[in-house]
Amino acid sequence: MSKILYEGKSKIIYEGPDEKSVVMYYKDTATAFDGKKKEELTGKGKLNSEISGIIYNYLTQNGIETHLIKILDDNSELVKRVEVIMVESIVRNVAAGSFSRKYGVPEGTALKNPTTEFSLKDDALGDPMINNSQITALGIATAEELDFMTEQSLKINKLLCDLLEKAGIRLVDYKLEFGRYEGRVILCDEISPDSCRFWDIKTNEKLDKDRFRRDLGNVLGGYENVLGRIKDVK
Numbered sequence: 001m002s003k004i005l006y007e008g009k010s011k012i013i014y015e016g017p018d019e020k021s022v023v024m025y026y027k028d029t030a031t032a033f034d035g036k037k038k039e040e041l042t043g044k045g046k047l048n049s050e051i052s053g054i055i056y057n058y059l060t061q062n063g064i065e066t067h068l069i070k071i072l073d074d075n076s077e078l079v080k081r082v083e084v085i086m087v088e089s090i091v092r093n094v095a096a097g098s099f100s101r102k103y104g105v106p107e108g109t110a111l112k113n114p115t116t117e118f119s120l121k122d123d124a125l126g127d128p129m130i131n132n133s134q135i136t137a138l139g140i141a142t143a144e145e146l147d148f149m150t151e152q153s154l155k156i157n158k159l160l161c162d163l164l165e166k167a168g169i170r171l172v173d174y175k176l177e178f179g180r181y182e183g184r185v186i187l188c189d190e191i192s193p194d195s196c197r198f199w200d201i202k203t204n205e206k207l208d209k210d211r212f213r214r215d216l217g218n219v220l221g222g223y224e225n226v227l228g229r230i231k232d233v234k
């Protein structure tokens with residue numbers, strides 16, 4: 001195995017075959033509440049890797065530039081070596097999670113338009129929400145980069161809603177990350193049940209990491225369900 005460049009809560013980044021790429025390995029570790037809750041779920045890495053691979057290939061086919069170069073094996077992808085922009089871009093279609101708590105909106109309330117927000121990528125601070133002027137004031141990203149990230153996040157929302165609706169899945173909300181690569185801002189990290197809320201479109205059954213966060217049981221059953229449904233959707 002090559003040298004570890006970075007190890008996060010759910011992924012390991014290894015040195016790649018050249019300085020323009022790295023290998024992203026999906027671990028089986030499940031974490032929530034900024035790492036305070038942690039468990040090994042054998043097979044989670046492979047499921048997330050496959051789900052994210054399908055979604056990234058679909059986004060690429062639809063004109064979104066991503067970091068994915070190629071899927072290497074069950075748990076690993078060769079990806080472009082980006083300079084990660086240290087904010088998360090969160091899009092919501094339905095109220096849930098921190099949005100419901102913060103604004104007193106019952107979980108499951110459909111939103112009249114998708115919402116966008118940024119939060120600081122900082123576990124120790126609990127990933128606090130941060131606005132554009134605060135991000136630019138701290139020199140984390142430029143206003144142009146933030147506008148591009150928001151525009152891409154909303155484009156991705158349309159594409160994902162289309163794909164998932166065909167699979168009988170409601171895209172409640174999700175988190176994206178972006179990085180700088182050869183002067184451009186491109187999508188990086190993963191899109192999986194670890195980073196999205198996926199609900200069954202008919203029953204509202206949760207098929208994502210909320211099963212782990214809220215001790216609902218059968219966490220990987222939810223992830224397998226998502227994979228089974230999106231595999232054959234075109």
Ligand code: 5GP
Nearest residue numbers: 090096097098099173174175194195196197
């Ligand atoms: P909330 O703000 O309700 O906690 O999260 C909104 C959405 O973004 C959820 O789909 C959640 O899974 C995702 N999300 C927010 N922060 C993080 C994070 O730090 N890591 C991951 N993997 N997903 C996140």
